[in-house]
Amino acid sequence: MSGTTSQLQIDGKTVDMAIKTGSIGPSVIDIAKLYAQTGMFTYDPGFTSTASCESQITYIDGDEGVLLYRGYPIEQLAEHGDFLETCYLLLEGELPTAVQKADFDYRVTRHTMVHEQMARFFQGFRRDAHPMAVMVGSIGAMSAFYHDSTDISDPYQRMVASMRMIAKMPTLAAMAYKYTVGQPFVYPLNSLDYTSNFLRMCFAVPAEEYKVNPVLSRALDRIFILHADHEQNASTSTVRLAGSSGANPFACIAAGTACLWGPAHGGANEAALKMLEEIGSVDNIPKYIAKAKDKNDPFRLMGFGHRVYKNYDPRAKIMQKTTHEVLNELGIKDDPLLDVAMELERIALSDSYFIEKKLYPNIDFYSGITLKAMGFPTSMFTALFALARTVGWIAQWKEMIEDPSQRIGRPRQLYTGAPQREYTPIGRR
Numbered sequence: 001m002s003g004t005t006s007q008l009q010i011d012g013k014t015v016d017m018a019i020k021t022g023s024i025g026p027s028v029i030d031i032a033k034l035y036a037q038t039g040m041f042t043y044d045p046g047f048t049s050t051a052s053c054e055s056q057i058t059y060i061d062g063d064e065g066v067l068l069y070r071g072y073p074i075e076q077l078a079e080h081g082d083f084l085e086t087c088y089l090l091l092e093g094e095l096p097t098a099v100q101k102a103d104f105d106y107r108v109t110r111h112t113m114v115h116e117q118m119a120r121f122f123q124g125f126r127r128d129a130h131p132m133a134v135m136v137g138s139i140g141a142m143s144a145f146y147h148d149s150t151d152i153s154d155p156y157q158r159m160v161a162s163m164r165m166i167a168k169m170p171t172l173a174a175m176a177y178k179y180t181v182g183q184p185f186v187y188p189l190n191s192l193d194y195t196s197n198f199l200r201m202c203f204a205v206p207a208e209e210y211k212v213n214p215v216l217s218r219a220l221d222r223i224f225i226l227h228a229d230h231e232q233n234a235s236t237s238t239v240r241l242a243g244s245s246g247a248n249p250f251a252c253i254a255a256g257t258a259c260l261w262g263p264a265h266g267g268a269n270e271a272a273l274k275m276l277e278e279i280g281s282v283d284n285i286p287k288y289i290a291k292a293k294d295k296n297d298p299f300r301l302m303g304f305g306h307r308v309y310k311n312y313d314p315r316a317k318i319m320q321k322t323t324h325e326v327l328n329e330l331g332i333k334d335d336p337l338l339d340v341a342m343e344l345e346r347i348a349l350s351d352s353y354f355i356e357k358k359l360y361p362n363i364d365f366y367s368g369i370t371l372k373a374m375g376f377p378t379s380m381f382t383a384l385f386a387l388a389r390t391v392g393w394i395a396q397w398k399e400m401i402e403d404p405s406q407r408i409g410r411p412r413q414l415y416t417g418a419p420q421r422e423y424t425p426i427g428r429r
């Protein structure tokens with residue numbers, strides 16, 4: 001490599017490629033003209049060395065354990081701000097003034113109710129449906145209910161769709177929960193803040209008065225901040241790819257939600273808690289550690305490891321503190337699940353297998369324990385992740401749509417199937 005270009009030698013031919021530099025973090029080699037110049041593609045399954053876009057939203061330094069939203073460290077945002085402030089920051093690029101914040105909160109709050117017909121749409125699901133199945137379906141259905149904000153070429157409609165999704169996601173997630181437990185839907189109460197409103201929609205019943213616990217509300221709000229964006233992860237890349245074809249924003253967020261559901265991604269919080277329950281007691285931990293290390297056993301310690309963080313996930317550190325705050329508030333002292341979690345963490349952090357492979361606890365390791373203590377069933381964990389990540393997906397989608405150089409995403413492949421051959425009629429096969 002030399003200066004701001006790099007050179008690649010292929011079949012005796014030298015190809016010059018520009019090096020693009022970001023504000024912080026690794027530079028990239030621009031290979032956009034590679035095929036035209038060499039007739040070859042690059043090959044990078046899982047995109048481990050490929051930057052799919054240019055972005056100004058979120059920065060991660062996985063080796064140092066740093067996460068910044070628009071330049072601000074996640075620790076500071078989680079400590080001092082609230083979730084809607086983070087939403088504003090991710091969407092607009094700057095922290096809001098007091099007036100801007102009040103206006104933003106008001107605009108989100110005005111959109112919290114969903115079309116009444118959506119309640120009937122819910123009746124079509126089985127009662128035992130997984131809340132994520134209901135979320136994927138109902139978020140997709142929003143494009144059928146809110147036609148007036150699906151024209152992506154109109155900035156006003158883009159803004160209204162963004163507000164609608166941020167505001168309605170808690171309502172839909174709470175409805176998904178209420179539907180599976182057979183309780184009546186609780187309408188939003190706009191005098192409450194965003195997260196308190198969500199807790200009330202989940203846990204209030206018409207027969208009793210419900211008082212929001214401010215410690216739990218603040219803890220959940222912090223969980224939402226920690227999950228709000230994570231640059232080009234699988235679900236965000238799904239949203240961008242879906243959006244690159246011009247699909248409407250509700251359809252794109254439904255696609256991202258579907259991707260998030262997988263156990264290697266957002267589904268890991270549910271999987272981590274199930275794993276802790278399966279381990280059951282501290283005595284069983286060595287057996288499971290041995291399974292995780294066995295190359296012939298597909299078992300992995302859920303809630304450990306990360307594609308990007310090869311150091312402690314900064315979100316996990318804040319989450320660990322939040323977990324203890326919630327357990328203290330609820331007076332939970334002797335939780336066997338927590339004992340297993342703490343001992344598992346201790347052993348994994350001192351075991352050479354995990355140290356050498358840089359497998360640290362990730363955010364999902366602690367969030368499951370906290371959400372369970374708050375009263376959420378495991379099946380709701382990923383739905384809460386989707387609720388919080390919606391703003392990140394929207395900010396990334398908006399950034400892509402507003403980029404004049406945006407084109408449809410179309411990866412290429414290394415074909416290893418049969419070469420061209422002649423069709424054989426069925427009687428001669």
Ligand code: CMC
Nearest residue numbers: 264265266268292300301302303304305306307357362364
């Ligand atoms: N338990 C045991 N071994 C592991 C684990 C684990 N949780 N994670 C990775 N490894 C091993 C893996 O077997 C491999 O070993 P080897 O080099 O000997 O083949 C090595 O570590 C590298 O793993 P990888 O699968 O190549 O790493 P990746 O970057 O493709 O995968 C991951 C990242 C998060 C999918 C993976 O660590 C994993 O499956 N973790 C458990 C699921 C989980 O907690 N996911 C939540 C991620 S955080 C929330 C989010 O952002 O969605």
